[in-house]
Amino acid sequence: ISCQCPIPATFEHFYRMVWEQRATVVAMLAQLGPGGQDTFKCSRYWPLVEEAQEVHGEFTVTNKAVTKIGDFAVATTLCIALKDEPRTHDVVHVRYLAWPDFGVPDESGSLMAMLKHVNAAHERERANHTSFLGELQAAAAGLSSGEVIAVSGATLPVEMVGEPSTLDVPVVVHCSAGVGRSGAFIAIAALLAKPDGVDRAALKAVVEQMREAK
Secondary structure, three states, X not given: OEEOOOOHHHXXXXXXXXXXXXXXXXXEOOOOOHHHOOOOXXXXXXXXXXXXXXXXXXXXXXXXXXXXXXXXXXXXXXEEEEOOOOOEEEEEEEEEOOOOOOOOOOOHHHHHXXXXXXXXXXXXXXXXXXXXXXXXXXHHOOOOOOOEEEEOOEEEEHHHOOOOXXXXXXXXXXXXXXXXXXXXXXXXXHHHOOOOOOOHHHHHHHHHHHHHOO
């Protein structure tokens, strides 16, 4: 899922999207100001300090752990709680520090390492959804294509529910506007996942697929 950087008026909407879609990772490509201050293009929407909490509408967000990834990224495990809902949802927030607005990273190594970390976190968090998947599968029994399942505050099309190993839980990617850096990151990830290698034809096919999915 590609989106723009949340602003204060949309913080709650952002967390509702993460909650409903059961996103595993948020890959942040936008840059904050010195000391994590807001800029006119990007607002800080999560607690920076471990054990700190912030409330955004019906959602309480807790910083469970912060890990530095070299000198180019910071990974934060966030616990999201919805009011009156006993279940919580963890998402890994990975903030890439080396991609300036209207620019490119100085070298590709850090970007590849960032992508590797995002993929690893996605697979790890996806595996943690076992009990939730069981609820989804039970709710999906007997439903037809096109119907919607509502379980524990999450709303998903029935087509997304399969075996636990195949549930299509997403990664959320955002920069400032959710177009340039986000689109490039998603395209790179898709290309590197292709078993047949990367060439001009593969790049063209990925870009066309992304345009159709907008």
